[in-house]
Amino acid sequence: MKKTALFGLVLLTTLHTHAQDTDSVAIRKMYNEALANGKSYEWLRYLTKQIGPRLSGSAGAQKAVDWTKQVMEQEGFDRVFLQEVMVPHWVRGAKEEAYIQNGKQKITVPIAALGGSVATPPKGVQAQVIEVKSLAELEQLGTDKVKGKIVFYNRPMDPTKLNTFEAYGGAVDQRANGATFAAKYGAVGAIVRSMTTAHDDNPHTGGMRYGTGVPLIPTAAISTNGADQLSSLLKQNPQLTFFFKQNCETLPDAKSYNVVGEIKGSERPDEIIVVGGHLDSWDLSEGAHDDGSGCMQSIEVLRIMKALGYKPKRTIRAVMFMNEENGLRGGIGYADYAKKNNEKHLAAIESDNGGFTPRGFGIVGTPQQKSRVQDWKSLLAPYGLHEIGPGGGGADIGPLAQQGTALFGFKPDSQRYFDYHHTGIDKFEAVNKRELELGAASMAALAYLLDKYGLPEATAVK
């Protein structure tokens, strides 16, 4: 009995070591393929330079749908198809104007209307400014101090947070809800400090939403340099006024699509593993890091598998989600289609934190699922993937959680992301080829392990 147990242990250890070796070789090949023959970078060049901005409902978004479908067809994936979704259609209109009127001095500052905002009256809005650092501070001031003014939200992202997404999470309520809170106390507009730790002249746009029962007042982001200047002048002269004019508009919902390509599973074709990013971008930007990178990496995952002759047991799908930026209709629509078609999604990996050098994966799943993934740590660590643990999956794949899908957020290094986020400088040139390729290979490696070993069923509470 003892001898058998020992023999069993030796056998298990040998098998385990053998499997680890096989996996280690397979993963090494994926990185080699991405780094030596990768296509993600040249695809990204096309998407950003030939197609460019692609806000939901725009001609650019439609071009991106057509082109990514074509790319995946040309790569010979087993099936490529579109999923129709209706998306919000917000347009910026003519470029915004803004200045600080300080006595006779008129100082132009860079602003960008927030996505979803209403326009100002055609002649613009001009009013005194009340600066606050938080929604709570505004509520304390109340109607007396706020009525008739422009509220200026100026709490910076905390530069001491190592993970810049945490710093973003700690400041973005001002952008999302600032206008609603300001309107509640009679403000005529809301200006929000751009969501970045950089000090520059780029206004960072982004989504906002109006609450119910309050007037819809116009709202815009101001560059960090502009915000610092405004704040400093307000200290000298609290009577100064701010002028802004914007011409944005929400049109009726438009028809658009998620774009899906897949390699059919050889043993369990009905179990699906998604790799994805979102195809839409803000209108100001080429959407290189946000999120052209994630889309091109997702197609590259399937290309790598095909190029290496790897036949997945399960079906691997690259999904270009539409409308992450201002509605999430693609993510919601994808989960709806999955439910209607009784598709079983084992896992979904999203890349929407930029095409930067890989650091790890955040996991949303059961303790058993997380524990399985921890077993793979030694296979992933040689590629700089040390940070594998709890964390967000990604907005687009979030709705799949309802069916018990394990969610994985690809985590690249976050230091540079908010320099570019939602601005005109989120360009192809800001993406490094090797960093982008390493991200694609990292996603391929995780998809390979998920495909080969599966995951424990999601019976436990998440």
Add this chain to the structure above:
Amino acid sequence: MKKTALFGLVLLTTLHTHAQDTDSVAIRKMYNEALANGKSYEWLRYLTKQIGPRLSGSAGAQKAVDWTKQVMEQEGFDRVFLQEVMVPHWVRGAKEEAYIQNGKQKITVPIAALGGSVATPPKGVQAQVIEVKSLAELEQLGTDKVKGKIVFYNRPMDPTKLNTFEAYGGAVDQRANGATFAAKYGAVGAIVRSMTTAHDDNPHTGGMRYGTGVPLIPTAAISTNGADQLSSLLKQNPQLTFFFKQNCETLPDAKSYNVVGEIKGSERPDEIIVVGGHLDSWDLSEGAHDDGSGCMQSIEVLRIMKALGYKPKRTIRAVMFMNEENGLRGGIGYADYAKKNNEKHLAAIESDNGGFTPRGFGIVGTPQQKSRVQDWKSLLAPYGLHEIGPGGGGADIGPLAQQGTALFGFKPDSQRYFDYHHTGIDKFEAVNKRELELGAASMAALAYLLDKYGLPEATAVK
């Protein structure tokens, strides 16, 4: 007895936990200081934009010596001083010219003379080209195939290496020794593919040396795009010729300096911990990543300690080494001064792999020293410093190994480094503020731990 032992264990554990907490708080403060009040980025702006290129012996190098001395004095370090060293003084002269003559077609390509190369004759050199992938391949061809020709070394850096410094190490023999090998077989010049995995038009200069007993033939780097074009045309027409003209010259050695600033240790002032980088750069470049970053980070380490009121037990020194690029006279001279003055160097940390996001430290030391550093892993991991283990320390601190100093090489992420290395695009704009600051804080954290806990004596063989 048993009880006492248990009590002792509990006490030790409590003390250990308490010490870890104290350290964890101290390190967190260092990162906060670097990220919220850091000066390294603005210093780097001055060094790159106001001073610019600073090859050993140049006016720029002297300005950098004067300015860094002044900065450290202004920061109020306990002692700031210069160490005189004589340095090689190579100058590029007028910009190089080069073209491929393919029948009647004349195609201009970007080249840069390698540091230390001789000039061509005033009218340039023109000859047929023999392409090789290695020094060994050249030796096999021998005099018959090589005599009177220009040797074209075209082995690329291996893009599949995760660590780009390994890829560099696998290709740089062509640059360092290519001219000597080519001259041995009668070549009239040597052209070397630039040391980068990027595909672009930037020639990457760098050091080379002539062996003894062979003619000194001119040698230059060609951009990777230029190399690809030349290789492709050679396949069509092996008779084509290559022309190049360069005007470089080696002048008599010049007087220069290492710049040293220190905070005196409160308990063991005679034990020194160095943090350093090299102040010289290639002439083509602002030397932002190579190695303005390392120098500014080193001064920042001392500034952070002062700002936080941290009084080190040992003496902490920031050293700006002169002449890493083409002679290492500063590094050698520093170790000589240390020996002459009976200075004991406990440890030295060099940052010379660029101002990129931190990944870890490479250690050259005894097993006991390495083991001590492994105890600190959990304190450093929260800052992305996962890769702590064997690895190079840094060229400038290398000569200190003779006295048993433990050497630490700061390891930032390596993906982008060779895009910029030794070219005109190694500019301030290529450095990200947060990444630079995180590097400085990482060095400060390691210096803090080294200062607080010391290291086992280097009695064992390294």
